[in-house]
Amino acid sequence: MARVGVFVCFCGANIADYVDVPQVVEEVKRIKEVKFATEYKYMCSDPGQGMIRDAIVQNKLTSIVVAACSPRMHEKTFRKALSDAGMNPYLLEVANIREHSSWVHQKDKKAATEKAMDLCRMAVAKSIANEQLHEISVPVTKRALVIGGGIAGIQAALDIADARIPVVLVERSPSIGGKMAQLDETFPTLDCAQCILTPKMVDVASHPYIELIPYSEVIELQGFVGNYKVRIKKKASYVNFKTCTGCGACWQKCPVKVPNEYNMGIDKRKAIYTPFPQAVPNKPVIDAEHCTMLTKGKCGICAKVCDKGSIDYTMQDEIIEREIGAVVVATGYDxxxxxxxxxxxxxxxxxxxxxxxxxxxxxxxxxxxxxxxxxxxxxxxxxxxxxxxxxxxxxxxxxxxxxxxxxxxxxxxxxxxxxxxxxxxxxxxxxxxxxxxxxxxxxxxxxxxxxxxxxxxxxxxxxxxxxxxxxxxxxxxxxxxxxxxxxxxxxxxxxxxAPKDNPDLARLLGISYDKYGYLSEAHPKLRPVETAKAGIFLAGCTQAPKDIPETVSQASACAAKVCGLFAGDTMKKDPMVSTINNEYCSGCQNCVKVCPYGAIVTDDVPIGHGSKELRTVAKINEGVCQGCGSCVAICRSMAINLAGFTDPQIINEIVSI
Amino acid sequence: MEAEVKDQLVSIEKPELIAPPNWEPVIMGILCNWCSYAGSDLTGTSRIQYPPNIRIIRVPCSSRVDPWFLIKSLQTTADGVLVSGCHPGDCHYISGNYFARRRFLVTKKLLNFVGFHENRIQFSWVSAAEGPKFAKVVNKVTEDIKKLGPLHLYKKENFEKK
Amino acid sequence: MKKLTYFPGCSAHGTSEEFDSTLKLVLKTLDVELEDIPDWNCCGATSAHVMTENLAYALPMRNLVLAEKLENTTMGIACASCYQRMKVTKVHMDENPELAQRINTTVVEEGTYKGTVDVKSMLQYFYEDIGVETIRGKVTKSLAGLKVACYYGCLLTRPKNITKFDSPEYPVSMDQICEALGATATEFDYKTECCGASFSISNTEVVLNLSGQILAMAKESGAHAIVVACPLCQSNLDMRQPDIEKQQGVKYDIPVFYITQLMALAFGNPVDQLKFPKHIVPVEGALANIGKIDPVPQKVKKPIKAVEAESEVE
The missing domain is CATH 3.50.50.60 (FAD/NAD(P)-binding domain)
Known part of the structure; x- marks a missing residue:
């Protein structure tokens, strides 16, 4: 038999002026599961919370209802009070009698009081069906992926690596440096961009915690926060970086001239080239589109002049896989x-x-x-x-x-x-x-x-x-x-x-982008670094236009977020996630289709105990599930339930008034 | 055949029945946590007044709303139901409200078919910033349901009493 | 034989008679038969659309409704102003059926507007429906040696979302047609500047100033003549030229042709059918350049910036 305690708050005069609080308390006492009910001026204050703790212990309560302000305001506060009293914090329900009653029916105290009573009845009914829930812990792979080697990516990678967290830095072009490497001097101090950037580029190359993968692109990301798996396509450079010394004989002799991207096409580079003299890594790559040896099979001069024999025309694209826990996207701008x-x-x-x-x-x-x-x-x-x-x-x-x-x-x-x-x-x-x-x-x-x-x-x-x-x-x-x-x-x-292939990248990573193609932050003011997908962060102009100081600040903020994420061996996660009862699951997989996070996969289980014959059922990855409940409503055999918002809880609320 | 069934079921709505004096409808409001519930909180903090007939249930997303909840509400306690979520395209869970929208259209059609007036079940999109809009929606829904009168005959207890 | 619904407009029978008559010569060569809209009326320019929206839509709509009764699905319009009114009405009516219904009540006797007839300027018709290559194929007397500045004016390509033809700022369709005739189109930056339009009568000073700049830039570009496809442009640039010269103290002496006059000429029509005597600025000087080709091509300095995307081998 459930034993519910109800605590009705005055909220100073905010509630008490418009709702007859003592009458509400009297009314809820008539509910047979309610074993304790009281009122107080400020439930959220220390004495108020103390009342809750004491009542739990003295009355052996099995669930708690606090009738006060919106749960969006103080649910966490009261959950903590439950924890402190040794009770599972998820046995709490909040009846919102301030925002939903006293403040919006100020001219009719009787109606507001009646409504407050109903809201309490609903919360009591729901709390009876509440279950003990526990925070989920998810293991973490402590390695970060940084996409883009401009100043944003460089700064993020260095800051994360300085915290002794391994970083994989993927850059699409043959060298890191990005747009900043193309600048002459920088406002407002007129520092030479090269002078302040190239030391950082060298730091990246020599940092023991940074693995630099240039001339590469991310092609696939799987998994969820703390447990991602990334596939990277390393484009064939046709030059063996291990033996190449970067002497430059090859590009001096190369006869093919191509407009130089680094100089905005004002002059020409060769088909085998480093983008600019301070490039990192300072090793040439062959531009396969223009090299006559690769396109027509004629020439081969670079191979002839290379002392080290580093030129390899047969080199193929390579796929690299890494396990990572977080991603910083820093793809810059066009x-x-x-x-x-x-x-x-x-x-x-x-x-x-x-x-x-x-x-x-x-x-x-x-x-x-x-x-x-x-x-x-x-x-x-x-x-x-x-x-x-x-x-x-x-x-x-x-x-x-x-x-x-x-x-x-x-x-x-x-x-x-x-x-x-x-x-x-x-x-x-x-x-x-x-x-x-x-x-x-x-x-x-x-x-x-x-x-x-x-x-x-x-x-x-x-x-x-x-x-x-x-x-x-x-x-x-x-x-x-x-x-x-x-x-x-x-x-x-x-x-x-915005970079023109940002939308493709966003789809690949499972994050959103705006109408211009900039990647979307989770909240424009309070979460400007995170994306809506846990464990993926944004740095620099890929989110919106910004200057170098702002870009560097955001990159460092990303590093702080990554370090925070990796601070423990496991991550804590809200337990309000979906669960599946295999006995009921018919394997229709409708839930797989509606899940916006790809948190549901299929699994084969024996038909019965000890049976060898298998049947397909759905399986939820609680590390990925965000708790929207789409799968619950779509499930026709009612095999799925969403912790905290189960069918019995909601139905109890509906029928209680 | 179908028409016959429909005729019988239409009798759920009895416009000729006069509501008892001082009758006030009960409206079940099922709101998504991130937009509409936050919007209704804003209505409160802005002290915008609206009729006290609505009882609010919080769900994480409008896609969590099972048609069962709507039917159960009408069957037991409510004279009308309002479901409200984030604006299409703004779902906190990326695409949940699109599923909800389609599901509601079908549910509404079904309930219409069994004889409920279409205004008994209403849907709206209210964002976390639209406090005044929430009050407006509640006003409209309350007014609509008041016009329709109580759901006398379909309530379970009424069946049981007979 | 192709057929084309034709809306002549008022100027075709007056100031731009040479446009109308040479257009007919050109279409004869191109094997297109014109079919006038029976009982057509004024397009409403320029007074209607500055006074009342209803009238501004109703007048062109009547023509459109009448045109829909003919079999052809395209209406060709010589005058740029008529084209503009007709096209604006068509686009607005097609986008807004409610508006179309309302305006239709004014011209209810003629029938219901359906939106089945497309509206094109003659320039657009030549460029899109006939094609530059077909035109090139009909040339019997090349205009090589003649340098022309193609002047489009404000209405033929603008506004972009209404006309959906060529570029609103630097159109090239007329240039390409002129090149197909053998002439050389000069690089002319004033292609779409305002000529002063109907201020010609109410505030001539404005026209002298604006059209004067156009003439100066055409001369600067090295053109012997200006080519137009709009009667008002032609009259401002040609008829007002002596006044402009007097005001600026410069001698331009630059004739202003309709594109159809040059086409008719290149298609081998006798000169006496091309109505050149109607021009204020004599044309003979410009036409004398035909056949006289610059012996030394202009030397172009090699640019420093690499423009070619393709690789080159040393």
Whole structure:
């Protein structure tokens, strides 16, 4: 026979003013299972919790009902009070008589009191069917996977590895470094990007806890938090990294020239190449698409010049498998293609370049030795127009959001232009200057003064050619006039966009992404690092555009989350998960289809005790189950139940009033 | 044949029966934890007033709601049922409310067929931010059920008494 | 023989008579028979749509309903303005059946709007239904030597979601047709700038200014002539040219052809049928370039930026 204790809270005046609490207590005492009922001013306070603990011990109660505020508020508090009294915490039910009664029926005390009584009856009825539940512990594989070797991935990998947790870092291109390795200097301090990044890249390569797998892609992820299994495709590099010394004889002699991705196609690289001189690992790979030996079977020069015999044209793609416990996704961003801006003559006028192309030009290790030049005739430009928000904040042609970094990097570009071409003049067409960040506004102000840049507030409506000049026509909204600027070169501050294969990656990992293709965080404010899938975290621009300091912060936050996850040998998990009664399961597998987490698989069990004949039943992985209950409602033989929300519990609630 | 059965069953609803004086309907509200229950909490914290007829049951997801719960409610205690979940596309459990939506359509059709007025069972999507919307939904449902009157004849105890 | 429903519009019988008559010559060569919409009415431009929505929709709808009674499923329109009104009405009616029903009550006597007839400008018809290659095949007298700036104006390709044809900012269909005729289309950045349109009468100053810029850019691009497919563009650029020259103190002397005039010429029609005397700016100077091909091709400096994606072997 159940022995239920009911504790009704005044919540100061919040409940007591609108609900006749003593009357509620009297009413619940009439329920035959209720052996104890009382009231108190603040049940959640220490004395209130003490009352619960004492009553449990003195009255040998088998379940507890607290009638107070929403269970979303204090369920955890009261569960702890039960635990402290030696009672299973899941024998608690909360009747929400504040949010659902006293606060919403303030003009009718009688009705509010009656409703509070009903809510108590329902909670009592439910609690009678409550069962003892225990937190689930799941074993953990203490190894993290980091996808993407840009600054976000590098930082996350280093921070996790520094905590002596092994890290597998997978990078798609032949070298880590990402977009940051392409930058010249970084705002707002103008540190050289290479100078601050390359030491970190070297740290990654030499760290005893980091396994760097370059030129590879993640192709499959199975399992659940703490127990993932990942399959990685390592693309054939055709170079034996173990014997290669990175001497460079091969790429010096290679006769095939290909547009150089690292330099935004401004110059050429060879078919066997390292992306840039400071690449990590500093070993070449053969671009199979362009190598004439691999495509036509002609050439083979690199193999001839290699002393070590490291070139192997027969190398195949390789599949690597690793067991891991957590994933950090740091796949970065793409630069938005400004092609839709046909009124600017994008694609027709060679002297219109994107900001990343400009970045490469002014970079000391860039294709033009750090001097910006006009692609059309090689001349050094004097008048340069920078157009901001190309693609950003443009619902008609681009994307709705602000790319966040363009205001700052364009400011940086005006400084770099001024440094490299002293007699140049920069014009900036802008919508707003968004310089929120430490030292950012100061940076913009100083740059405006130092460079004498002309800032024009307004959009550019047209660019046309006049002789060898580009005429940039736009609006100066502050003067209310149309202005035309004669430019030698135009730099488009193109938007930051999500990596185009993010949706594929998201599907592969089982996480969600937004309409732009950015990966979705679990909560925009309070859980910006986690995804909705336990054990998968996001760092950097793959979640939303951000600058380097923010990216690094988020990467370190990911590391903290991973370390937290791996702090014990097992992980604790809420016990509100589904369970299957094999005796009832008919093996229809409808539950397998509706489970959004793939937590249900099939299993073969003997037909009867000792029988050799097998039948198929469903099996729930409680480590993966999140407790939504879809499988319970779909199960036609009522073989499944959801702990905490079982059919008897809910039916008891329904019939109790 | 089918029509005949339907005619008999339609008699569950007896509009000519006048509700007893001061009669108030009981409405069972089954809400998902993450959106609608949180939304109803917000209605409370915003002190938005609504009729006191609804009794709220918390479930993790609208997909947990078995049609059995709806039938049982109408059979025993309630004059109407409201089920509410996250907006389609916003399910905390990725896709649960899509299953729920389809299941409810079928359930509603079945209950209509056996003679319940379609307004006895209502569904809505209320997010955790839509406190005012929850009050609006409860207002509407309560009003609809009041118009329909009590579920006199179908209640189990009424059968047993006879 | 193909058939095409034809909406001539008011200007075809007045200022743009040469467009209409050369269009008929061209279609004869291309083996297309025009079928006028019986009892067609004014499209409503430009006054109707700035005054009342109902009238702005009802006038084109009447034409559309009448056109649906013919067998053809495509309606060709010479005038860009008529095309715009007709196309806007069609797209809006197809997207919003309720609106269509409401507007239909105004033209109920003519019949029910069904949306079965597609609306195309003649340029679009040439480009999509006839095809550049067919046009190339009909050329008997190449226009090689003639450099033209193709001017599309504001209405033929815009707004993009209504016209769904070519690019709204840098269209190329007319350029390709001109190249098929043997002419050279210059790189002309003012293809879709505003000519001033109907301000020609109410505020001529505006037109002189805007059309003046277009003429200047056409000249700058090295063109001998401008090619258009819109009567209002033609009249602004051609008829107002002497005034523009007087105002700016520059001599442009750049004739403005309808695309159909050049097509008719290249298809071998006698010059006296092409209504050149109707032009204000004499055409002879420009046409004299035909056959005179630049002996030295313009030297293009090799760009530093690698544009070709394919690999090259040293």
């Amino acid at each position: 630069m938005w293609d400004p092609k839709p801006y046909e009124e600017y003559g994008v694609g027709r006028f060679k002297d219109i370049i994107t900001s990343l192309e400009f970045e490469r030009m002014v970079s000391a290790n860039g294709p033009t030795n750090g001097v910006p030049i006009r692609p059309s005739d090689g001349k050094v430009p004097k008048n340069v127009v920078f157009i901001k928000c190309v693609g950003s904040r443009d619902e008609a042609k681009g994307i709705e959001y602000c790319s966040k970094i363009c205001c700052m990097y364009t400011t940086k570009h005006t400084i770099l232009l001024h440094h490299k071409v002293h007699d140049s003049h920069a014009y900036v067409f802008y919508m707003d200057i968004r310089a929120a960040g430490k030292g950012y506004e100061e940076f913009v102000k100083k740059a405006q003064v130092d460079t004498g840049t002309t800032y024009l507030r307004g959009r550019v409506s047209k660019i046309y050619k006049k002789g060898d000049k580009l005429m940039v026509r736009g609006e100066d909204a502050q003067l209310g006039q149309v202005v035309e600027v004669e430019a030698d070169m135009v730099v488009l501050a193109t938007a930051v966009s």
